[in-house]
Amino acid sequence: MSISVSKPRTGHGFGGLVYFALTITLSVYFSFSAVQGDYGVLRQSQTAGEMQSLIPERDSLVADLAKLKNLTRRLSDDYLDMDLLDEQARSVLGYVRADEIVIR
Numbered sequence: 001m002s003i004s005v006s007k008p009r010t011g012h013g014f015g016g017l018v019y020f021a022l023t024i025t026l027s028v029y030f031s032f033s034a035v036q037g038d039y040g041v042l043r044q045s046q047t048a049g050e051m052q053s054l055i056p057e058r059d060s061l062v063a064d065l066a067k068l069k070n071l072t073r074r075l076s077d078d079y080l081d082m083d084l085l086d087e088q089a090r091s092v093l094g095y096v097r098a099d100e101i102v103i104r
Helices: 011-036 041-074 082-093
Strands: none
């Protein structure tokens, strides 16, 4: 009877090590992206804070837009406000009636 001694397999451990390293690397990458990436948790909270700080500016711009729409409508062909037209002609063009006195 002969006894044969087999060598231990060394290639099997290297494949497992590569698989383990790749798994850990991908897990770290995706975890980092989920927290600090472009669409991560921190970016979403920062965006929500920016949105809250911009709401008053948006409301101010909406009010300005409504005012400008009203002035535009009052100077349109369908509805002409003569007082507004007179005011605009005086301020923009510097018109003065003959019976007025200008003080500068």
